Amino acid sequence: MLLVKDAEAIIFNLLQPLDQKQDIEVVDLLNGHNRILANPVISRLDFPHWDNSAMDGFAVRYGDVKEARAENPIILEVVEEIPAGYQPKITIQPGQAARIFTGAVMPAGADTVVMQERTRWEENRVFILAAPQFQEFVRHQGDFYQGGNELLPSGTRLTATEIAVLGAVQCNKLSVFRRLRVAIFSTGDELVTPEQSLQPGQIVDSNQLALAALVRELGGEPLMLGIVKDDPKALGEIIQYAIAHADLVLSSGGVSVGDYDYIDGILASLGAEIHFRAVQMRPGKPLTFATFPNVLYFGLPGNPVSALVSFWRFVQPTIKRLSGITEGYKPMWMKVRSRSELKSNGKLETYICGKLHLIDGVYEFHQAGGNHSSGNLINLTQTNALAILPVGTTLVSPQQEVLILALRY
CATH class of the missing domain: 3.40.980.10 (MoaB/Mog-like domain)
Structure with a gap:
């Protein structure tokens, strides 16, 4: 034994x-959920795709507004409004600004966004009431990912977040393991x-x-x-x-x-x-x-x-x-506090079913109630962890630390 x-x-x-050559299928993005990548994914697109604003406000030249104060505001001429999805047509010159919204493309000439809460707007003029940081609220092209690099390695399980990322960079066909x-x-x-x-x-x-x-x-x-x-x-x-x-x-x-x-x-x-x-x-x-x-x-x-x-x-x-997963396939162990008294005869490594709860920022294991016979399937209802008592351990008292195996990882 x-x-x-x-x-x-x-x-x-x-x-x-x-096998990474023989055991693969090509699926479209919508059918990629919960599949395992057989080959790395490399996109041609940068992410973000272009410089854009991270805030509703005004696109400005930093040099124009770096001295702005509430008691001494800088006044700029608003020459364009740039909603998301609109291609700016005007280059921002000294003394000018563009009204801009979250996600919208930064206009040429501007390098900083002043959030609207730090401004006062009157007709075609904006009063900058506080100096921003240089390039504040600007998301630059390629900040998050640069096209041509590996985006996701082979062996990755595609969950909702990976599907979203692949969609964002237009990777519509995926090589996955069967x-x-x-x-x-x-x-x-x-x-x-x-x-x-x-x-x-x-x-x-x-x-x-x-x-x-x-x-x-x-x-x-x-x-x-x-x-x-x-x-x-x-x-x-x-x-x-x-x-x-x-x-x-x-x-x-x-x-x-x-x-x-x-x-x-x-x-x-x-x-x-x-x-x-x-x-x-x-x-x-x-x-x-x-x-x-x-x-x-x-x-x-x-x-x-x-x-x-x-x-x-x-x-x-x-x-x-x-299935092709390269990392994170081995059992996930945690040491947590037991809320229950756990017992074993000490002769065999013992697995006790129960629930893992996060209480006041601390994980705790609660043993399932009822008879712990190996035939008592009812005890497994809502079980999400197993406490492990090593050979030679006969008792874990409440509040003591215990090793647990997380069942869903």
């Missing part, structure tokens, strides 16, 4: 991201779908739904293969199908040491290299990680909490890295 950090190291050392294909199935004679009527001893298969949703959140393409009975022949057929059609396979159940836990034996018979079968953690100890050529296989435990904790700890960073 491996230490958690050793299991993680084995997985990360085997990750081979999608979506990672993830096959998912659940095992067990006791499982039924949410649509079926429950009979005594049966359990609704929630794992497949949760895993598919998590894969979608990460930008992957789930291939849902349904429920497979505890039958070696049926399991072998579905695993062969999965490894032929996916980059990554997730099964839940069938990886413990019971009489009906067939997954490991079937994987070995199909030629998989099994790297480990158990991890020193709770929940989630029975965890199989295996590889086929070009395919990774995670055999997750069947209990819902165990399956999801295993996913968050190992599968989530795996999917991020395989």
Whole structure:
């Protein structure tokens, strides 16, 4: 049974991201959300595209107004009004100013903007009541980005902010990695779908739904293969199908040491290299990680909490890295104050579900209520963090610091 950090190291050392030449698609900007850039983005445009005003006010020559005071205002002739989207036609001469609005192009000859609150305007004259700083409220062309340089590196996940930036510099076609294909199935004679009527001893298969949703959140393409009975022949057929059609396979159940836990034996018979079968953690100890050529296989435990904790700890960073993300794919750890008393038997690295709150500027972890059985799926509702108690730690008292794993990063 491996230490958690050793299991993680084995997985990360085997990750081979999608190929930057073979595994790419070209999509338009509107379809780029949540995709991963396969190539760097370089725009021809500067940003801002031209010198423009950052304030409603008056475009002036600094030399004309640098001595302005409320008791001794400088009076300038207003020769043009420049709203946003208008191309100035007049060059500002000594003793002149232009009325200008936020975002509007700076006129030739002007180098500074005086905000309107520091002026008094009468007909075609403006009284400058306070001296501005040189080039105050002027956004210069290329201040934020200069065309021809790298704007976004490959491996960037495109969120709303990146989409906005790409739109602003007119990058309308994007080279992105194809979506990672993830096959998912659940095992067990006791499982039924949410649509079926429950009979005594049966359990609704929630794992497949949760895993598919998590894969979608990460930008992957789930291939849902349904429920497979505890039958070696049926399991072998579905695993062969999965490894032929996916980059990554997730099964839940069938990886413990019971009489009906067939997954490991079937994987070995199909030629998989099994790297480990158990991890020193709770929940989630029975965890199989295996590889086929070009395919990774995670055999997750069947209990819902165990399956999801295993996913968050190992599968989530795996999917991020395989998808082409180059930075920020590893688990995000934080040390925060616990508001709850956290307990463990100290024998296994223990993961406790709960919520991370920001209270008075300090992050605090609140343990989920209820029974902390690995079968208590209800406890995971609104969970956004897991507290980790290392091997040998049996108690974290309220107000003590605890290491947590943030689940959405």
